[in-house]
């Protein structure tokens with residue numbers, strides 16, 4: 700009985716510490732999401748260089764309907780190919796498929812999970828840093 704109580708207490712303690720450790724960054728990213736209308740993208744293109752872009756079925760259908768071919772990386776989950784260390788569609792810091800770009804590109808750096816909006820902090824995104832410093 701005693702050891703069962705101890706095990707239960709330990710489990711509660713672990714959950715409690717996990718919440719304490721993760722709560723401040725989570726609250727911060729939710730607060731940043733609510734300031735998203737003040738986000739000013741600098742068009743630096745870093746998010747197109749430094750991120751892996753996973754594709755949904757809708758993304759693939761949209762890009763194919765737009766006549767894009769041979770842009771899916773081989774192996775694993777469908778994702779955009781990278782060429783010379785950047786997304787295959789990035790040219791001169793501009794997106795060649797802007798109108799048809801994948802969902803994750805449209806949303807970055809603001810996302811919603813289970814109805815809760817949050818900002819994805821990224822050290823390479825100066826606009827997000829500016830938003831944080833406001």
Ligand code: SF4
Pocket residue numbers: 739740741742743744745746747807808823824825826827
């Ligand atoms: S990294 Fe940030 S500032 Fe640069 S293009 Fe992407 S969203 Fe805009």
Ligand code: SF4
Pocket residue numbers: 746747748752779786787788789790793794795796797800801804
């Ligand atoms: S599809 Fe366009 S917006 Fe998305 S990573 Fe590639 S260049 Fe950037």
